[in-house]
Amino acid sequence: MGRRDESVPVELAGLETRFGALVVHQGLDLEVRRGEALGIVGGSGSGKSVLLSVISLLKAPHAGRLKLFGEEVDMAMSESRLMPLRRRLGVMFQQGALFSSLTVLENVMLPLTEHTRLPALLIEEFARLKIALVGLPREAAQRYPRELSGGMLKRAAVARALALDPELLLLDEPSAGLDPVSAAELDALFNTLRQALGLTLILVTHDLDSLFTVTDRVAYLGQGRVLEVASARDLTESHEPEIARYFGNARAQRFRADA
């Protein structure tokens, strides 16, 4: 396992994806640097979630190159080669996607039980650590996902994504459906975890606060490709008409919300 290697976590070149006749991405290039937090924004249907699916090896692109941790990936590769790569990345799905028949603790223990040969005692301790790291109260471990509030559910989903100590964490709209306080707490959690664990983060979000507080760079998806990559501040001042319109609306909404 090349955990300390300085390889580029994600490298996409000329990516093309489509659903039937619908082209989602065409000629998309993106490079994610080690240890950075990259935001992905774009209008509805610009393929943000699909891009995450491609990076997390859930959807095969139609054309183009994908390199994960410096290794060329082809979804036609055997599972025995894809699985080690999947283990090096963690995904937090928008709705959490926690297994509803398992408690939070069991959800977090599952990947550890599956992928390591550690004693059961340690697996439980490691899972409890993850639950503590994401700031959940200890009683939450015994709860079922349906018994958790929205904010707790997201934290539990992060705990499960962190179970195997991935190098790359993919977050699909982490603050969606959360109140501003919970959303801000979650953003702070991402910053803490990223610094302490040396994580690389990719987050798809509509939340301007998250963009400004969490990300180093933001990639704007439009017309099937990455229109611009810049810091959140620079991107909001972009002269590209589509980007300006996007942030114009988002800002306007924010001011309306403030008023």
Next chain:
Amino acid sequence: MDASRPPGLVVEGDRLRLEGDWTTPTLALVADQALALSRQGPWRLEARGVTRLDSNGARLLVWLGDDAMPAGLDSRWQPLLTLVRKALHDTPERALPRRGWLEGFGRRVLLSLDQLHHLLATLGELCLALLALLRAPHRLRWRETLNVVVASGALAVPIIALLAFLLGGVLAYQGGIQLRTFGANIFIVELVTLTLFREFGPLITAIIVAGRSGAAFTAELATMRGNREIDALLTLGMSPVERLLLPKWLGLVIAMPLLTVLANAAGLAGGVLVADLMLGVDFDTFLARVPQVVAGQHFWVGIGKSVVFGMVIALVGCSEGMRARGDAESIGRNTTSSVVQAIFWVIVLDALFSVLFNLMGW
């Protein structure tokens, strides 16, 4: 990929010297040793040789070591260890509640009572909705109702016809063996027709419909509950009973007797075939004898029962669906429960009908 260095533990007097990569994929190599050593701890840790550390590795260090920062730990990993310590400190040890057998038994009893309660409540709501419908017949969702008739009735025709045909054949075959020894071959007509019309036709139809449509009703409603579509209907001022439950109930009440007629006919065909091949009772003789020996009431008894079975299957299917919580596990459990309960009630009612019809001399 660069080579990973396996983690190592060396005891040096009162100190523990750590080496290599303390990361999740390789931790299993030292786990047992670390657990054994932790019982003699806490140790003073010497971590100059640690090349990598992740949060699970840090957890093991916390377990082994004392409260001090391990000597020589690379400054890159120190914040991680601090964070892990803080997280563990903020959430102290736990107590696992254990569930005794008595509690488990009590929960099962309560669950059964809850199921029955829901069943009766749904029956009541359906009756009220039906009364409301009688006052305002134009409110009937006839399109949804017909969809149910098609999905639960028309689409079930092949499987019911096939299984009833086989059942009729088996009935004639097993009965035929007995009748032949008495030379009473011709009575195969009574045997097959009566048992089929009165019992097996409605019963086999009910069992298949419970497995097909009752289960589908439950899964559909449970999923809708999960998506909060039922709540959405309520907030929009629409009654889920009227929109969702009543069409299913009426649809099945229409489909069941029709399917039972089909099952009777298909079973008869199977019986006729076997009677001809095995007992020498040919088609014409068989079919000519049916109206002579089987009074219309036998046929109508079976059809009447099938209507009631349809009501029960739809009722159980809807009740279990509305009782579900909507997560994946509960959808599966309630669907199973729906089929089991539906068949249970069908057979219990069938037994009650036997007693009732016997008393009435039908």
